[in-house]
Amino acid sequence: MKTTNKEAILKKLAEAVVAGDTKTAEEAAKEALAVGIPAYDAIMNGLAEGMKVVGDKYEKKEYFLPDMLLSADAMYAGLNILTPHISKSESKSRGKVVLGVVEGDIHDIGKNIVKIMLTASGYEIVDLGRDVPAADFIEKAKSEGAQVIAMSTLLTPTLMSMKTVEDKLKEEGLKDKVKTVIGGGAVSEDWRSKIGSDAYGKDASEAVDRIKLLIDSIMSAVEMMKKENKKE
Numbered sequence: 001m002k003t004t005n006k007e008a009i010l011k012k013l014a015e016a017v018v019a020g021d022t023k024t025a026e027e028a029a030k031e032a033l034a035v036g037i038p039a040y041d042a043i044m045n046g047l048a049e050g051m052k053v054v055g056d057k058y059e060k061k062e063y064f065l066p067d068m069l070l071s072a073d074a075m076y077a078g079l080n081i082l083t084p085h086i087s088k089s090e091s092k093s094r095g096k097v098v099l100g101v102v103e104g105d106i107h108d109i110g111k112n113i114v115k116i117m118l119t120a121s122g123y124e125i126v127d128l129g130r131d132v133p134a135a136d137f138i139e140k141a142k143s144e145g146a147q148v149i150a151m152s153t154l155l156t157p158t159l160m161s162m163k164t165v166e167d168k169l170k171e172e173g174l175k176d177k178v179k180t181v182i183g184g185g186a187v188s189e190d191w192r193s194k195i196g197s198d199a200y201g202k203d204a205s206e207a208v209d210r211i212k213l214l215i216d217s218i219m220s221a222v223e224m225m226k227k228e229n230k231k232e
Contacts, residue, residue, distance in 0.1 A: 009035065010032075017046075018053050019074070043079065046078070051072075058113070075120055097215075098146045102153045105131065105158045111130070113204040114152075123215070134164035149178055149180045151180065159187070179198040
């Protein structure tokens, strides 16, 4: 049965994501468009809200990786229908993140969860995958104009790759323009402090929160500079 009430459709989108129900997510996305709900509204207040619930359940150990992946499939099914209908004024990315597992490590579950959660929140993600050389993080951040580099590792021997990225950013004078977030089983707040990274996330949810805060601070600074330049 089709739903016509806006709040009911947004709730249906969110619940479809929580349930990992791809078919219902597609159906609700089409219903949203049919009754005139803006695509961006349906994504942020429907699909993204569902992923917030999924993220909370994952962190509380109520959901596990298979549940998270099913929910991600449902989210992407809805996104595929809604994204082409986002207006130009709404399509502006909330920020761009270069994401990857550092060189020498292939454990990417945490990285993939962070990607899912950020995508659901409207951020543009450049996923470099796993076993990523330090230079690739830097070059991609520059070429893509990313505000944040997010790196993870589960292996202690690969921690120095993160330091290499930090050192290269400083050498190239990019630390003010590109912020860094690190995470993973081998990482700690002490290591963040030692290498000069901007933030540490002890889990996927915290990493996403740290990334959002960093991007918000960068965007605010840019807006302030624009206003100052107009005054001049």
